[in-house]
Amino acid sequence: MQIRRFRAPDMRQAIRKVRDAVGPDAVILSNQRLPTGEIEIVIALDYDGSLPSSMVQKKPSTSTYRPSKERRKEAYQDPSAEYFERIERAKQQTPTDTNSPRASSPSFDMPPIENDEDEPMLEEALSLKQNKGSDNQLHAMEQELHRVKEMLEQQRQQSATQPKENSVEAKAREKLKRLGLSDLVTSRLLDDIDLKGREDDWNRLLAHLADYIPVRSNSTELKGCIAFMGPTGVGKTTSIGKIAAQHVLKYGSDSIVLVTTDTYRIAAHEQLRTFGRILNIPVEVVNEYSDLNEVLAKYAHYSLVLVDTAGMNPRDSNLERQLLMIKRARSSLKKLLVLPCTSQRQVLKSVVDVYSQVQLDGCVLSKLDESASLGEAISVVIEEGLPVVYIADGQRIPDDIEPARAHNLISRAVYTAEHYSQIYGSLRYGS
Numbered sequence: 001m002q003i004r005r006f007r008a009p010d011m012r013q014a015i016r017k018v019r020d021a022v023g024p025d026a027v028i029l030s031n032q033r034l035p036t037g038e039i040e041i042v043i044a045l046d047y048d049g050s051l052p053s054s055m056v057q058k059k060p061s062t063s064t065y066r067p068s069k070e071r072r073k074e075a076y077q078d079p080s081a082e083y084f085e086r087i088e089r090a091k092q093q094t095p096t097d098t099n100s101p102r103a104s105s106p107s108f109d110m111p112p113i114e115n116d117e118d119e120p121m122l123e124e125a126l127s128l129k130q131n132k133g134s135d136n137q138l139h140a141m142e143q144e145l146h147r148v149k150e151m152l153e154q155q156r157q158q159s160a161t162q163p164k165e166n167s168v169e170a171k172a173r174e175k176l177k178r179l180g181l182s183d184l185v186t187s188r189l190l191d192d193i194d195l196k197g198r199e200d201d202w203n204r205l206l207a208h209l210a211d212y213i214p215v216r217s218n219s220t221e222l223k224g225c226i227a228f229m230g231p232t233g234v235g236k237t238t239s240i241g242k243i244a245a246q247h248v249l250k251y252g253s254d255s256i257v258l259v260t261t262d263t264y265r266i267a268a269h270e271q272l273r274t275f276g277r278i279l280n281i282p283v284e285v286v287n288e289y290s291d292l293n294e295v296l297a298k299y300a301h302y303s304l305v306l307v308d309t310a311g312m313n314p315r316d317s318n319l320e321r322q323l324l325m326i327k328r329a330r331s332s333l334k335k336l337l338v339l340p341c342t343s344q345r346q347v348l349k350s351v352v353d354v355y356s357q358v359q360l361d362g363c364v365l366s367k368l369d370e371s372a373s374l375g376e377a378i379s380v381v382i383e384e385g386l387p388v389v390y391i392a393d394g395q396r397i398p399d400d401i402e403p404a405r406a407h408n409l410i411s412r413a414v415y416t417a418e419h420y421s422q423i424y425g426s427l428r429y430g431s
Helices: 011-021 069-077 079-092 118-126 132-161 167-178 183-192 201-212 236-251 270-279 292-298 319-327 345-358 375-384 406-429
Strands: 002-008 027-033 039-045 224-229 256-260 283-285 304-308 333-340 362-366 388-392 401-403
Touching: 002 011, 011 027, 011 039, 167 183, 167 201, 183 201, 183 375, 201 406, 224 236, 236 256, 236 270, 236 304, 236 362, 236 388, 236 401, 256 270, 256 292, 270 283, 319 345, 333 345, 333 375, 345 375, 362 375, 375 406, 388 406
Parallel strands: 224 304, 224 333, 256 283, 256 304, 333 362, 362 388
Antiparallel strands: 002 039, 027 039, 388 401
């Protein structure tokens, strides 16, 4: 008995190779799919009714053809069982023609492929059963793809419902962000201004931003009783010295007095006393033996009374006592909060929240010369509606302080952002 193997990319081509090479006298012993993906068909010539040992071990994968369409359909049902059943029947048959060279062995003819409709049936009859594990993996992949599709559809719907910002507004928002402005102020500004994509859009935005800043700067602010409040180290005493020096240069030293309530730190009032000796003006200290209202009443006829309060952390327990004293002070006492532009936005907001219980009349923005961005402080005064009275930008007395002007403050913010952007770029790229 001769054994031959035929390989082809698919079952149809393999069957055609067998038919063209051998004809209808071949007996198909087995078929299998190779690791390369090809189909291999093993046939026998001069079949004597026996099977090679390798074929017997692969009973579950063997199959053959029936000489009619009905038998091919049965082979499709269970090709292995049909094959061995035909072998048993062939052994029991009696040869009809002794002169034929193949009379002693059964003949299983290759079924003729009459039309294209028979070929899919043959392919299915000889194809390998799919692995159930592969089916499960395919089903899991389909479910995963379905979930991904649903997520993408949800994201598409969300992006469609959200208003899209054009490129002009996006560029303007980025430039405002570089100034340090908060998202709330930036969104409010862009909602109020209709950008046209022209060169003057940026100047229009800055001018409108200046209109947002509450400013209180007039000659009456340099008269009366003014208390400077705020945390430690923000520049309260230095700001008082600057304003006092300007007043002495303009009106003389007969109508101004300095008052301090800072008795919590050792020698805290010595700096203020030094200013008093230099400017030749009186300095009063409010302690446990005196009252702030009594001191204010004593110098009520003075045109300018500057009160320096103790600098404390907003979480300091002694701060409540300090604020209670300011609350009980005369109604003519104006309260100014000193805010350093070097602090973070959340720190500034917490300071404003703590000191707002004394009904603040305005603020002083200090340390402009030390800040890398003025947008945080500007955002806080806009959001809190706290008027800016003075701007302090240095240590020189009496030069580095002036009444606040909104447009000057915005110009300073733009200059600061550009200046520190260049410094950061040179440090980053080593140029």
